[in-house]
Amino acid sequence: MLDLLQSASDGVLYGATYALIGIGFTLVFGVMHKINMAYGAASVGGAYLGLMVLKLGAGLPVPLVFFGSFLAGGLLGWMVYLACFHFIPLSSPLATLMSTVGMLLLIDEVIVHTTDGMPQNYPALFDDVMLRFGEFTLRGDLLLVFLVSVACMAGLLALLYRTRLGLATRAVSQQAIAAQLCGIRLAQVNVTTFVITGLLGGIAGAMIGAAVGTLSPLLTTPLTVKGLIVTVIGGLGSVPGAIVAGLLVGGFENVIQLYRGVTERDLYVMLLLFAFLVFRPGGLFAPAGGRN
Amino acid sequence: MALLELQGVSRHFGGVRAIDGLDLEVREGEILGLIGPNGSGKSTAVNVITGLYPPSAGRIAFDGRDITAAATHRRLSEGIARTFQNIRLFGGLTVWQNLWVAQNSARDRAARGFLSRWMGGQSGAREGIGKLLAFAGLAGREDELASNLAFGEQRRLEFARALAAKPKLLLLDEPAAGMNAGEIADLDERIRAVRERGVTVLLIEHHMELVMAVTDRVAVLNFGQKIAEGTPAQIQAHSAVRKAYLGGDH
Amino acid sequence: MDFYFGLAQLIGVHTLLGLSAYVVLLTGQVSLAQAGFFAIGAYVAAMLTVLAGWHLVPALGAAALTGATTACAVGFPALRVKGLMLVIATLAFGEGVRLFFFNFDYQIARGDVKVGPLGGEGFRQIRFFPENGWTTLEVMLFIWIFVLLVMALLWWLDRSRYGAVLRAVGEDELAAQSAGINLTAVKVSAITLGGAIAALGGGLYAHYATHIEHLSFGILLATFAIAYPIVGGLASVFGTLAAVLFVQGFLVEGLRDLGDWRNLLFGALIVLAMNLRPRGFLDAGNLRAIKRLFWGGGRGAP
Numbered sequence: 026m027l028d029l030l031q032s033a034s035d036g037v038l039y040g041a042t043y044a045l046i047g048i049g050f051t052l053v054f055g056v057m058h059k060i061n062m063a064y065g066a067a068s069v070g071g072a073y074l075g076l077m078v079l080k081l082g083a084g085l086p087v088p089l090v091f092f093g094s095f096l097a098g099g100l101l102g103w104m105v106y107l108a109c110f111h112f113i114p115l116s117s118p119l120a121t122l123m124s125t126v127g128m129l130l131l132i133d134e135v136i137v138h139t140t141d142g143m144p145q146n147y148p149a150l151f152d153d154v155m156l157r158f159g160e161f162t163l164r165g166d167l168l169l170v171f172l173v174s175v176a177c178m179a180g181l182l183a184l185l186y187r188t189r190l191g192l193a194t195r196a197v198s199q200q201a202i203a204a205q206l207c208g209i210r211l212a213q214v215n216v217t218t219f220v221i222t223g224l225l226g227g228i229a230g231a232m233i234g235a236a237v238g239t240l241s242p243l244l245t246t247p248l249t250v251k252g253l254i255v256t257v258i259g260g261l262g263s264v265p266g267a268i269v270a271g272l273l274v275g276g277f278e279n280v281i282q283l284y285r286g287v288t289e290r291d292l293y294v295m296l297l298l299f300a301f302l303v304f305r306p307g308g309l310f311a312p313a314g315g316r317n
Numbered sequence: 318m319a320l321l322e323l324q325g326v327s328r329h330f331g332g333v334r335a336i337d338g339l340d341l342e343v344r345e346g347e348i349l350g351l352i353g354p355n356g357s358g359k360s361t362a363v364n365v366i367t368g369l370y371p372p373s374a375g376r377i378a379f380d381g382r383d384i385t386a387a388a389t390h391r392r393l394s395e396g397i398a399r400t401f402q403n404i405r406l407f408g409g410l411t412v413w414q415n416l417w418v419a420q421n422s423a424r425d426r427a428a429r430g431f432l433s434r435w436m437g438g439q440s441g442a443r444e445g446i447g448k449l450l451a452f453a454g455l456a457g458r459e460d461e462l463a464s465n466l467a468f469g470e471q472r473r474l475e476f477a478r479a480l481a482a483k484p485k486l487l488l489l490d491e492p493a494a495g496m497n498a499g500e501i502a503d504l505d506e507r508i509r510a511v512r513e514r515g516v517t518v519l520l521i522e523h524h525m526e527l528v529m530a531v532t533d534r535v536a537v538l539n540f541g542q543k544i545a546e547g548t549p550a551q552i553q554a555h556s557a558v559r560k561a562y563l564g565g566d567h
Numbered sequence: 568m569d570f571y572f573g574l575a576q577l578i579g580v581h582t583l584l585g586l587s588a589y590v591v592l593l594t595g596q597v598s599l600a601q602a603g604f605f606a607i608g609a610y611v612a613a614m615l616t617v618l619a620g621w622h623l624v625p626a627l628g629a630a631a632l633t634g635a636t637t638a639c640a641v642g643f644p645a646l647r648v649k650g651l652m653l654v655i656a657t658l659a660f661g662e663g664v665r666l667f668f669f670n671f672d673y674q675i676a677r678g679d680v681k682v683g684p685l686g687g688e689g690f691r692q693i694r695f696f697p698e699n700g701w702t703t704l705e706v707m708l709f710i711w712i713f714v715l716l717v718m719a720l721l722w723w724l725d726r727s728r729y730g731a732v733l734r735a736v737g738e739d740e741l742a743a744q745s746a747g748i749n750l751t752a753v754k755v756s757a758i759t760l761g762g763a764i765a766a767l768g769g770g771l772y773a774h775y776a777t778h779i780e781h782l783s784f785g786i787l788l789a790t791f792a793i794a795y796p797i798v799g800g801l802a803s804v805f806g807t808l809a810a811v812l813f814v815q816g817f818l819v820e821g822l823r824d825l826g827d828w829r830n831l832l833f834g835a836l837i838v839l840a841m842n843l844r845p846r847g848f849l850d851a852g853n854l855r856a857i858k859r860l861f862w863g864g865g866r867g868a869p
Contacts, residue, residue: 418748438727
């Protein structure tokens with residue numbers, strides 16, 4: 026029982042990173058009705074770029090590395106927008122999907138090339154701290170990952186619900202044409218969404234690096250798949266859904282890992298997704314269906 | 318005899334009652350006009366009749382059979398075909414293919430085997446489609462991509478595509494929208510010609526001159542309910558109708 | 568020379584993979600499950616020839632049938648969700664298949680060695696071709712017979728009413744439904760056919776590669792599957808073939824000297840190609856132009 030509780034709580038803490046990635050997918054979907062397949066790769070790429078801060082000046086404080094990843098993620102988000110969306114007509118959904126897939130491969134390959142495919146150590150904070158409650162422990166580094174992620178989500182929700190920019194973003198995701206008629210510039214909202222999701226992705230990449238202890242190009246595929254699964258389970262386009270689903274998937278997979286081992290873990294995550302697709306295709310928080 | 322019968326049909330979107338307890342009867346062989354101000358529920362009625370929206374309440378019968386729960390494609394093979402308010406052709410298909418893919422009537426199904434219907438080449442369908450092309454005034458344009466046609470031609474092609482299913486009932490959703498006077502006169506003739514062949518027509522339209530000229534009877538919707546029904550002359554004189562359109566107490 | 572025959576084998580198998588995605592793409596659905604069907608075909612065919620001692624041809628038939636059945640079974644629930652949800656659902660299905668084979672052990676003793684799939688180790692010793700003394704050339708011809716058969720089938724389908732109906736569904740689902748087309752039946756039939764073709768390709772792949780493992784059937788393969796028809800264009804089956812020739816022939820083999828940089832180039836080229844030609848190399852417009860070039864001034868047949 027304690028084992029179960031322990032792995033569930035570790036999983037939920039780590040699941041905060043899935044939630045961040047899920048939010049990124051879901052926001053872009055909400056605003057543009059597109060999937061940015063390059064998002065997971067760009068997030069890991071952002072974390073890699075953040076590492077360069079460490080390379081440039083050894084001895085710099087770790088939070089600066091995280092911040093570097095954060096900024097680099099935003100930059101990559103902007104680049105992905107330019108390369109994959111800006112010049113391609115919206116009426117060619119296959120083309121934008123394919124170009125983001127191309128971008129995923131490209132970012133992956135650039136990472137492999139610049140690091141020779143070797144995993145890179147990523148710094149963690151508080152990895153020697155253990156909060157003990159009897160037999161039950163909370164790992165300090167995971168707790169930090171969780172708290173930083175939650176802080177970012179809170180920041181994002183404040184941005185979405187408390188600022189004009191957020192209002193414009195939500196308006197576009199509900200009624201793009203009406204929003205345009207109200208003077209909202211669609212292209213501007215689109216590019217901002219990419220930068221914001223990129224920033225979130227950079228932090229997610231940094232947190233994953235901190236929790237795992239290393240960065241490797243092998244992280245991108247599982248991260249992309251998990252992020253997309255979280256998006257679907259949460260309900261495409263729903264930010265709160267992505268948060269809940271991220272924590273849920275994180276906890277679920279860690280519990281499965283406890284009982285069935287790491288090789289079977291992801292298989293059960295897929296089954297969870299299929300259960301949702303069959304019984305609740307709209308996800309946990311399906312956005313209300315419109316007339317059309 | 319009623320070909321199509323709606324009894325107490327409602328369709329709600331959240332709290333909005335797009336149509337609310339609608340009773341409507343389309344008699345065999347007639348041209349019935351369905352009019353009403355914007356947002357009165359005309360388009361919703363068409364979508365409920367063709368099965369794109371399941372009704373929230375009520376029942377729909379067609380040709381003596383209950384079709385309330387039937388899927389959209391089933392209703393077509395039963396004999397209900399439609400056009401769209403904003404033309405929806407298969408733009409990347411040729412004119413010919415647009416008509417070809419729509420040959421899904423129950424009669425076609427019965428007349429030809431599964432393999433010849435699906436796997437057959439174009440030759441098997443040439444004659445029927447030739448007639449449709451002539452009807453739509455598109456003979457000689459059959460290899461053109463539908464998206465390359467002019468606006469008026471697209472409307473005619475969509476009309477012909479609806480006929481390709483050999484319908485008993487044809488629903489025309491604002492077919493005159495965006496047309497000039499000459500094109501509307503042309504449409505008028507086409508609607509009459511279709512009725513001559515024994516097809517019943519339900520015409521949803523804003524253009525009053527066309528409705529008054531071509532229909533046998535008119536039903537008026539407002540706020541999702543039928544507020545009047547009668548011959549064109551009766552409707553023109555009806556006070557509730559004038560009120561719905563003009564507001565106030567005219 | 569054997570090198571080129573080997574390359575032709577690879578191109579043939581990838582063409583089958585691309586065509587399997589092509590059929591599904593015609594209906595406007597993006598399936599990232601094709602690598603999964605490909606994997607199923609590979610394992611089924613290999614197990615039948617190695618463990619059950621079947622001849623390759625019936626084994627390929629059984630593989631295609633298994634692929635079709637799986638695709639049909641997956642199609643019904645998966646096609647309840649549309650568009651981007653389907654992309655994710657099929658991606659997850661493909662990953663699910665890969666993870667299944669990652670955990671799949673079924674070995675029997677053959678003399679003093681054990682044969683059969685062994686989890687992460689994969690399935691070694693698929694030796695139908697060497698045991699029966701086929702040369703590389705013969706294997707290549709064998710593969711290309713299937714490729715040409717499938718291409719001919721799809722080329723013919725494209726000219727049938729069924730082909731037009733597939734494209735009509737891809738153009739506008741609502742209008743297709745209103746024109747009497749049963750969307751579920753059409754989509755499920757397309758994904759079933761796609762599953763059969765992908766599984767056939769997988770069966771052939773397993774036998775010329777002689778060793779298969781779950782890693783070969785990952786997301787990269789799934790993206791290749793949809794990349795071929797999308798980059799090549801959906802106007803005709805030849806677009807897919809052209810894209811496979813370009814990617815595998817020119818990019819992977821022609822630029823051998825570039826080493827690992829080829830992969831980098833691949834991603835960059837996809838991005839570039841989609842920016843320049845969002846509808847692929849061969850779209851309806853230039854297909855007509857090519858036809859005019861070859862068959863003189865007459866109207867291109869639709």
